[in-house]
Amino acid sequence: MTVVRALARPLLSAIFVAQGVSSVRNPDPFVAKAQPVTDRLVPLLKKAAPPQIGDRIPESTASLIRLNGAAQVLAGLALATGKGRRLGATVLAASLVPTTLAAHAFWQEDDKEAKALQRYQFMKNLGLLGGLLLAAVDTEGKPGVAWRASHGAKAAKRETKRGAKAAKREARQLTRDAKAAARLAKAELHLG
Template identity: 30%
Template structure:
């Protein structure tokens, strides 16, 4: 079971690590996109979100307070869904569809991250982690 959970954690964080690294290495380009979506202080927002993504992903990956890492990913995903992928504001049908897909992806991943939070905070035997959970739900 421990290996299955580890493989699941690895697969789950691939998207967040690559996205977070992109936020940090391509901050100027991403800031322009964030600015076009009305995000205040877009470059700082991109950099902070990059740090949150990388930190949360690494915490889940290595099992260092993985419950907190999962919550950090939720803190990124939900605001991003509403700020960056507001499909209801789009007039063009193709743009609306694309934003709806991205919105639903972010909301779904936030749900998965919340489920991981509950798993890490509730399960006594996590196995293959560096630390135990920071929070206790059980």
């Protein structure tokens, strides 16, 4: 791991760990802003999820905030430590979307200053989302699985072609050698 990655991952995840701990300990300050989002999101999740999972999704906004906070803490620690970093970054990115929509809905603000502040926070979260998406696809300079699979297939095809050409050359050489041996045998028969 490079020095940049060793520094960047904990820096990127710190806000999520801190906010996640805060949400788990005391979700009440976030309930009012989260309620409109959870009211729309929970029925969609329950409908889309299999029954055994959908039945376990809490309907209480405070419980959902705690659950989101716990996910942010775990995913933030995964990203910071590098153990499960890509999954951690993906979970953080997924949790950031509803959080941003609930907490920074600048389009609903009437006050000009409040609207500007919420727009700034919204854009900051978009920047964090971009960083998380980059972290989610970061393979640390090593080729990803998709590249390795396609590259492996191309290499196998090249090797197969090389093998076929070599086999053709061998076959031609064997044919030439057999013809030469036949001519030599024929010449010995006529001499003998």
